Amino acid sequence: MILPSHTENFQLSYSCHLYAFKYTAFLSLLAFFLQPSSIIQVEGNEIDKISLVAIKNMIIDDPFRIMDSWNETIHFCDWPGVSCGRRHRRVTVLDLSCLKLRGTFSPSIGNLSFLHVLKLQNNSFSGEIPSELGYLHKLQVLRLDNNSFTGHIPSNISGCFNLFSVVLSYNMLVGIIPAELGTLLKLQQLLLVSNYFTGGIPPSLGNLSTLDTFLASKNNLVGKIPDELCQLPNLKYFVVNENNLSGTLPPCLFNHSSMVAIDVGSNHIEGKLPPLLGITLPNLQFLSIHRNNITGNIPVTLSNSTKLQFLVAGRNGLTGKVPPLGNLLNVRRFLVAYNHLGKGEDDDLSFLTTLVNATSLELLELNTNNFGGVLPASVSNLSSELIELSLSYNQISGKLPRGISNLKKLEAFFGAYNRFYGEIPSEIGDLINLQELALLGNLLSGQIPISFGNLASLTRLSLRENNLRGRIPSSLGKCHNLELLDLGSNNISGFIPSEILEISSLSEGLDLSHNHLTGILQKEIGKLSNLGYLNLSDNKLRGQIPTTLGTCLKLEALDLNNNNFQGSIPSTMNNLRGLELLVLSHNNLSGEIPRFLKDFKFLQVVDLSSNNLEGEIPIGGIFNNVSVVSIIGNRNLCGGIPELDLPACSAEVKKEKKSGFPLKIVIPVVSGLIGLTSIVCFLGIPQLGGSRKAPVTDTPENSTIRVSYQHLHRETDGFSVSNLLGMGAFGSVYKGISEDDGTVFAVKVLDLSHHAASKSFLAECEILKNIRHRNIVKVLSACSSIDYEGNEFKAIVYAYMDKGSLQEWLHFTPQESHEHKKLGFLQRLNIAIDVACALDYLHNDCQPPIIHRDLKPSNILLDENMTGHVGDFGLARFIPPAIHNSSANPKTSTCVGGTIGYTPPGKG
Structure with missing residues (x-):
């Protein structure tokens, strides 16, 4: 329950528990009262001291060491937490609240016969409430809330006939609420929140004519709300939410003009709201009936409850139109979601105009009803304090008002599954406090506003199932708190901006499916290390699945279905051990099905159908369950379990899979041949048998x-x-x-x-x-x-060129050392061969030949495969034919160019 502020403080500040009756304590107390009057004061004082020491001895944890001060050096009336009366020097107040004390509470408490106030709240006391409390006839305040007391409320609590406040909330008490509480005729507050009470609300509580507060929420109470409670003329707060109460609301409960708060939410209560509710409850500030079976209309008289701040009526069966609410100037929360309000008519939302003077309105939840018509422009004039506007799952049409940007404190705007059309107002980008925006399932068109990049607080953005077109604005990359981005099922085209793939906060999911996206999936996808699911299905993406996808370690679902991806399934996906769903169907993937997939313990569905995969299907793990694995449409697969009905793999396939020996032979041989080729290229020796064609x-x-x-x-x-x-x-x-x-x-x-x-x-x-x-x-x-x-x-x-220049790999700074691995010998050799072949081509296969004149590591660029490419031909020159064909002295060649102090091998 959400109470007005003063009630919240009241509820949180009170709770109470009682212990079982101890006969021996009763006898000692009886013996005490039989002493001569001249001795009573002395021995009474001594008994109080002995009782306090007994209480101290049962405390086993005292982090603030308060009990250390309870010693003989000072009078017990001066001990921390203890107050005594001036006349008899007897203990009248024992306040040990908020000290984090742990232990059980001593039955000796029953000996403090002058005690008026007992406060033990906000500690860790356990065990049962001592029944000896029943002998504290002068006790007025009992607070045991927010502890771990167990057992029942002692029935002899009726002996504390001066009690006006009993607070037992937030413990682990069981059993029924004792009917004997109905004899405490001075009782004003009874708070029993968050325990395990069963049974019904005692009708005897109707005898408590002074009772103004009854809070019993979050228990297991059953039955009807007793009609006897209508006899409580001073009742202001009646809170019994989150129980199993049934029946109808007693009509007389709504006749208490003093009533401030009624909360019967989350029960099984039926019936209708009284039509005169607003007239009979002029002081009502809080009304909660949510999660029940209340039917009928919202009373037209509701607006007469001018002090109303909270109406919580969601998840019922309310029908009809919402009446004018112009007099509810103090309303802060108007929550009527999940009902049947509205008739799908044009004026269904006219009541919103009557709310513009409710300057404190914070939450407005109208979702999941039958509201029709256009969202009135007056919504832009609602309270500047509004933080949530929920309109989803209705029949609201028209364009979104541009003036919605006036709601500067708006944190959540839900307009999903309505009939909104037209462009999304760029002014929404001015709502700098917006955290959630859901406009999915509408008829919105146009482009996603670039201004959305201003929404630095945005955590969830869902625009799926609309008619949006154009490109994904790269400005969304500025939404550094985004956890969910769902743009699926639109007509969005172009490439996926790398800025989107660098939003490291994306954790829930990225869904761009069912669009017309083109281009490659860039390697920046690996920066989404916290991503939960990735859905790029039904687009026109091409290229290889980036190996960096393997760094998305928290990925649970991956769907790349129906694109043009090619190449093999990256081995780095072996790191995605949390995958539950893997769909790569309808692409052009080749190579083998990775064997590591059979070791994925959480994998529930694998769809690799309609690709060009080949080789042996793994056995084990998910591949032993044909009902959750689809491989149809791959012509060259073999093996697997018999249920797949595939041909057995040939001996060559198995041998190739198992043997790594041939590769060990091939590598040195190929390396030797490459070395020989590099020498041939560097020396410029013509190929035997004639001229060469340029690669x-x-x-x-x-x-x-x-x-x-x-x-x-x-x-x-x-x-x-x-x-x-x-x-x-x-x-x-x-x-x-x-x-x-x-x-x-x-x-x-x-x-x-x-x-x-x-x-x-x-x-x-x-x-x-x-x-x-x-x-x-x-x-x-x-x-x-x-x-x-x-x-x-x-x-x-x-x-x-993905890998930058050779200069960066050979001469990186200490700050860059973590970004590059050192070049191995074979890599250096391969790059040298690449450069040599490029120079050989320039010198011998170009007509006329070309000299580079500035060949150096910074002009040799490396692609993603570490293949060398010669670049920067700004100083290159053609060799004149006369010079090229002449055997004259080399001094006749062109002048030296390039970097000062360096003569490159490209200088002919």
């Missing part, structure tokens, strides 16, 4: 693309410093991502203030336009244009 790349010549300054500016985020890859003598190189298919590229922007930059640009274009070789950085395009400031702009677009 070419796999990409055809007509793959060159045309670009403009505008495209390059957008695709590099305005040549942002964050995309800067490096700087050279004639310009800077930036990383870009194609808007068309997500291809990553590098673009060198010439610094035309340098007098030789234009010459370098023309030379490089001239050199590279007709050469193609797998070891030469491929030029994708070039651009000569005017920038936004009217200045001349020249740039060359290259294929992107």
Whole structure:
């Protein structure tokens, strides 16, 4: 239950327990009262002291060492927590609250016959409540709340006939609520919250004419609410939520004009709300009937309860239209979700206009009803204190009001599964406190607003099942607290921005399924190390599944179904041991089914159907259950359990799988051949049998693309410093991502203030336009244009090299040492071969031949496979035919170029 603030404090501050009756204590107390009056004061004082010492001795843990002060050095009336009357010097108050004391409570408490107040709340006392409490006839306040007392409430508590406050909340008490409590005619507060009480509410409580507070929520009470409670003229707080009460609400309960709070939520109560509720309860501040079977309309008179702050009526069977609420100026929470309110008509939400003067409104939950019509623009004028607006699962139509940005404190906006259409207002991006936005299941169109990047507090964004188009804005990457991003089932196109894949807070899931996304799944996916599920199914993604996916260690579900992924299933997925669902069907995957999948203990579904997988199917684990494994549509699979009905694997397949010996023989042989080839390339020895044809790349010549300054500016985020890859003598190189298919590229922007930059640009274009070789950085395009400031702009677009330059691998700084592994001998040899073959091609297969003139590690770039590529031809030159064919003195060749103090091997 959510009570008004003063009631919350009252509820949390009280609780009480009672112990079993001890006959011996009764006899000692009786003997005490039979002493001569002249001795009573002295021995009474001594008995109080002895009783306090007995209480101390049963405390086994005293972290604040309060009991150390209970000693002979000071009078017991001055002990901490003890107060005595001035006249008789007898103990009247024992307050040991909030001291973290642990132990059982001594029956000697029954000897403190002058005790008025006993406060033990907020400790760790256990055991039963001493029945000796029944002899404390002067006791007025009993607080035992927030401990671990067990057992029953002693029935002889009726002996404490002066009690006006009993607080036993938050313990582990059992049994019924004693009917004897009905004899405590001075009782004003009875708080029994959060125990294990059974049975019904005693009708005898109707005798307590002074009772103003009865709190018994979170127990196991059954039966009806007694009509006798209607006899309590001073009752203000009646709270019995979270029990198993049934029957109907007594109509007379709503006739107490003094009533402040009624909470019967989470029971099995039936019936209707009284039509005159608002008139008979003018002081009502809190009304909760949620999770019951209440039917009928919300009374029209509700608005007369002008002090109402909380209406909690969700999950019932309420029907009809919500009446005008214009007089509820103090309402803070209006919660009527999960009912049958509204009639699907245009004026169903007209009552919202009457709430604009409720300046304290914080929560408005109308979801899961039958509300129809357009969301009125007046919703933008609701309280500036509103933190949640929930409209999901209704029949609301029209456009989302742009003025919703006025609700500056809004933290959650739920509008799912309605009939909203039109564009999502960009003004929502002004709601900087927004944490959850759910607009899924509507008819929304247009693009996702770029302004959503301003929602720094956003944790959940769900826009699935709409008609959204365009691209995913990279600005969403600024939502550094995002845990769920669901854009599935729209018409979104373009590539997946790398910025999205760098939101490390994504933990619940990333769902971009059922769209028209293209391009590759970039390696940045590995940065989502906390991701729970990834669904990219039914798109047009291509390329290989990135090996970095193996760093998403918390992944439980992976669905890449119906794309154009190719290559093998990465071995790094062996790390995804928490996978429960793996769907890679309807792609172009090849290679074998990884054997490690059979060891995934949590895997429940595997769908690898309609690919080009081959080889032996693993046996064991999930692969022993054909009902949860789908491999149909792979023609070259074999083996597996008999139920798969596949042919047995040939001896060659098994031998290839088991034997690693041939590889050990092949590696040295191949290495030797590669070494010989490198020597041949470096020496420039012609191939026997005639001239050689130039090795070419796999990409055809007509793959060159045309670009403009505008495209390059957008695709590099305005040549942002964050995309800067490096700087050279004639310009800077930036990383870009194609808007068309997500291809990553590098673009060198010439610094035309340098007098030789234009010459370098023309030379490089001239050199590279007709050469193609797998070891030469491929030029994708070039651009000569005017920038936004009217200045001349020249740039060359290259294929992107994932691993950077050889310089970075050979001479990395200590700060970079963790980012690179050291190059092994074979890697160095392979790169040398790559460079040698590139130079051999330039020198011997190009007509006319080309000399690079600036070959150095920083101009040798490495792709994702660590293949070397020669780049930066800004200083390269053609060798004139006369010089190339002449045996004249080498001094007749072109002048030396390149880096000062260094003569590269490319200098002919």
